[in-house]
Amino acid sequence: MARKSNFIQIGGQPLEKAGDLNAELATYHYLPLSGVDLAQALDDLSAFPTEAVYNSGTIFLFADTTIDEFPMDQVLLLPADQIFYEASSQSDEQRWHLLKMKRAQQVDLNDGGQSLMAYVNDNTLTDPWGLTFENSRTQLSANFNGEVTRQGTSRYIFEGDYGTDYQRLILWNTHWQPAGKIILHAEIGATSGDVEYFYRVYYENEAGFQTWDFDEADLVNGYVQRDVAFLNYPLNVALFVKGSGRLVVGEIHLRNGSLAKENFLSVGGQRLVDDQHYHEELGYYFNPADLKPPLNVYFSGWRAKESYEGRWMMGSLGSPFILVFDPRIVGGAFYRGGTLEQQLVDVIQDKLDELGFTSDQLNLSGLSMGTYASLFYSTMLNPHGVVIGKPLASIGHLAIHQRLFTPYNWDLAMDTIISLTGELTEKSATAMDDDFWHRFLNTDYSKTTFIIAHMLQDTDLPFERIFNHLKEHYPTSRVLHKGLEGRHNDDTLGITSWFLKQYQNMLANDFGRNFQKDLELDEEDEVVTDQVAQKEHQNG
Known part of the structure; x- marks a missing residue:
């Protein structure tokens, strides 16, 4: 069972609606300003844990203007997205800058804290989740007489005349039976003609049979939410279309709908979207931690569950960090494609600024699929360090040779190539690899440290090419490496343990970070092997 969080109110009067706080997940504590040794009370509640302080689950409420009086050294330790204050003069620029970066939220307590407790229950204390309705569980309309193309596992392409009245084109028969508030997001786009469309959700709860429609305008708005209460059966979704032209239909995402619109996949999470390319998304979470160098960026590996990987691990390193997640194609599309690439570069640069x-003072890191993103974006961001485990670089090579040389299912590589190039041929696969290596081989890495843990019998073996290139062209660059026996997923624990240890060493040696003991992966940060995770997803 997860440890309960503390909700600490400092100053003011005790909240009338404190009882609305989810008592299974958090405990309310009131600390008045008079008659209490505030520092001792906070210490007794372990408000600022000595280890991994930026992983603290404590929620702070500063009533009245007490935020202006709170010691600055402790303001620095306050956890991002878990700070609420009633009022502030904002006269102290340094204090206000810190609170702004930690996304402190001003709240109105005139309702006795009712709205605040509702927000905390639905956002701060929620367990984010998300998943994808795969296009393998669909029924296509027999009434459509146009051309239908299945593009990989994630897309259909329809072209023809759909009629002057809306007709059902696809039905997703799902086995998912969510409860409460949910969010839906669809990847779709018309590339020619005068196509119009909307989605209709079918479900049944205690109020009876229900339908719920959303269209392109709702998708652009980015928050298609509904409280479905408790369902009697799994929900189904249909796509209705009229007009004529070419329509590309991708996957549908189902997510925790209790999160407010400004929180994507977790409290503090942000959404990048390419509305010119089927409304595809990337998610990122930024935590300023102690605001001291470096900024560590971690790209999630293959992940069917739509959430940010590595939260505890990166928080334990103490310095500012960004977690990046790719929700496309059930597990990720290697962080490539459309305007999302430049948007992500801009986000990282903005956070540096x-x-x-x-x-x-930037490090890029990741495991498996996240290694590709680390290497790819290093060609645009000139980082201090690239820290990777189980590196993948040649997606085209994986797609071409997976049938012969790998025990794993690399359909994802083929889907990614189709998604990015519009076709799956040896030429398109080779072109994608050529693009990656052209960028990598023409980037100046003379001041970059590479830390690489790799499997000696992996399907994709980019290590030797990376190492030889760096040693030949940039002999001043540091390359720390370790090879382990086996294929891609044969020793994930060995890879991740060495990865984290070397990450810690680099921060200590290059940035003066002090670690009292070696870090270990938390249960929430366990890296599930691609093969096992895919089986779990397929089994629902």
């Missing part, structure tokens, strides 16, 4: 850091 906001922190007052330079590119030599």
Whole structure:
């Protein structure tokens, strides 16, 4: 069972609606300003744990203007997205800058804290989740006489005349039976003609049979939410279309709908979207931690569950960090494609600027699929370090040779190539690899440290090419590496343990970070092997 959080109110009067706080997940504590040794009371509640302080689950409410009086050294330790205050003069620029970066929220307590407790229950204390309705569980209309193309496992392409009245084109028969508030997001786009469309959700709860419609305008708005209460049966979704032209239909995402619109996949999470390319998304979460260099960016590996990987691990390193997640194609599309690439580069650069850091105070990191993103974006961001485990670089090679040389299912590589190039041929696969290596081989890495843990019998073996290139062209660059026996998923624990240890060493040696003991992966940060995770997803 997860440890309960503490909700600490400092100053003011005790909240009348404190009882609305979810008592299974958090405990309310009231600390008045008079008659209490505030520092001792906070210490007794372990408000600022000595280890991994930026992983603290404590929620702070500063009533009246007490936020202006709170010691600055403790303001620095306050956890991002878990700070609420009633009022502030905002006269102290340094204090206000810290609170702004930690996304402190001003609240109105005139309702006795009712709205605040509702927000905390639905956002701060919620367990984010999300999943994808795969296009393998669909029924296509027999009434459509146009051309239908199945593009990989994630898309259909329809082209023809759909009629002057809306007709059902696809039905997703799902086996998912969510409860309460949910969010739906669809990847779809008309590339020619005068196609119009909307989605209709079918479900039944205690109020009877229900339908719920949403269209392109709702998708652009980015928050298609509904409280479905408790369902009697799994929900189904249909796509209705009229007009004529070419329509590309991707997957539908089902997510926790209790989160407010400003929180994507977790409290504090943000959404990048390419509305010119089927409304595809990337998610990222930024935590300023202690605001001291470096900024560590971690790209999730293959992940069917739509959430950010590595939260505890990166928080334990103490320095600012960004977690990046790719929700496309059930597990990710290697962080490539459309305007999302430049949007992500802009986000990382903006956070560097906001922190007052330079590119030599940036580290890019990831495991498996996340290694590809780390290497790819290193060609645009000139980082201090690239920390990767189980590296993948040649997606086209994986797609071409997976049938012969790998025990794993690399349909994802083929889907990614189709998604990015519009076709799956040896030419398109090779072109994608050529693009990656052209970028990598023409980037100056003379001041970059590479830390690489790799499997010696992996399907994709980019290590030797990376190592030889760096040693030949950039002999001043540091390359720390370790090879382990086996294929891609044969020793994930060995890879992740060495990965984290070397990450810690780099921060200590290059940035003066002090670690009292070696970090270990938390249960929430266990990296599930691609093969096992895919089986779990397929089994529902």
